[in-house]
Amino acid sequence: MPWRRDLSLVVATWFGVGRLPVMPGTWGSLAALPLWWLFSSLTGLVYSGLVVGLSALAIYFCDQAEIALGRQDAPAIVFDEVVGQLVALAGCSGSLWQIMVGVFLFRVFDILKPWPIGWVNVHMTGGLGIVLDDVLAGLLAGLCLAVLSRWLPL
8 A cells, every 4th residue: 555655664764864865874863862852751661662662663664665665774764773773872861972972882883783783784684684783783882882981971
């Protein structure tokens, strides 16, 4: 049905953010910040539940958008960056420095794809592969952010 295809493209591109001409993944990460701000005052359990729910939605919509676009993990698909960025900032205190470092670290891991992110990116396809590599990048970025925040005044 055409409306399903259109809805999938709208959501997977995070309401058009992924269609920006340069650095769509970075724009997708930045577009996650208002959502993070809304979620940041919630308890860890509620925050985690919302991120898990968004991850499930992202897997579905990214899968459908990939089919509609006819291209594996098309750059315009940025719902995965939104989810990954929420994972990266899960333990963030909210200081501007922590947010900036968290976005930077997530983008570094998402772009460079060290193991196991690169393995997932190569061996898993469809919506699950699209989203899982960003969730892993978010986990690594969040871990690094936690370590850095412990040792540096972020």
